[in-house]
Amino acid sequence: MDSILDGVGAAVASPWFGLVLFAVAALDGFFPVVPSESMVIAGGVYAASGSPDLAVVVVSAALGAFAGDHVAYLLGRGPGGRLLRRARPGTRRYRALVWARGALAERGGLVLVVARYVPGGRTAVTVTMGALGYPLRRFSVFAGVAAVSWGLYGGLLGYVGGAAFEDDPVKGVAVGLGLALSVTGVVEGVRVVRRRRGRGKALSEAGASERDPVRAGGGGVVRADER
Structure with a gap:
């Protein structure tokens, strides 16, 4: 274990580490299987x-x-975009496209900032x-x-773990990853709760419209007792 830690420490301390980290982060932007x-x-x-x-x-x-986010964006403009636009109604891809269009119309580019903290979500967005x-x-x-906030977030999480366990980098990495998973879980939980609330509100409005035909028709329907 000591030899493994020494090897990892030497690799991270290498002057090439910054370049390798850049390449891995860029690749993860459009090929989200790289950690x-x-x-x-x-x-x-x-x-x-x-x-x-x-x-x-x-x-x-x-x-x-x-850089990776821009590669994914350009893929969307090209072959990826053609696949999305050919999605048939009722399919999962089509529903994702409709959701993304609505989210962009409602919250704009902030969707991209939030999605960077959701595994796989960043590429889809x-x-x-x-x-x-x-x-x-x-x-x-x-x-x-999104990129600057994500870089600060990951780097500072690791720094906190490393400062807490200066003599045991494995525990430091574990603490950093644990904090990252906690943040991701909170973001995902908030997203699920908001989505359920949105569905509940839509169902309530639909029920109210069915009970009140005048409201459903926007005032254009006249009931028999008003003629």
Whole structure:
């Protein structure tokens, strides 16, 4: 175990670590099977010991995430967008497209900032934004906010864990990952609760409309006792 930790420490302290972290974060932006967040947290853990520099970890992660999000956006403009636009009504892909369009219309680019903390969600949102023709300039602004906040978030989580367990980096990484999973769980829980509330409100309004035909018709229906 000591030899493994020494190897990991040497790799993280390498001057090439920033470049590798950039590449992994960029790849994760459009191919979400790479554990970029874990790598950012690990970098933050070792940064608490002085190497690498925390700023290198945060900047490399943020730049990689920013680049990867733009690759996903361009894929949405191209082949990915054609697949989405060909989605048939009633399919899961079509429902996702409808949801994304509604979410973008309601909350705009903030959806991208939130989605960066949802595993897999970031890619789905960035590709969909490209497919829907979301303006590139506005996309870049929100992608920048999302990337910087995500880089700070992962790096600082790791740094906190590394500072708490300076002599045991494994525990530091475990604490960082645990905090990250907790944040992800909270974000996902809030999203599920809001979605259920939205469905409940829609069902309530539908029931009220059925009970009041005048309201359902927007005032255009006249009841028999009013003629």
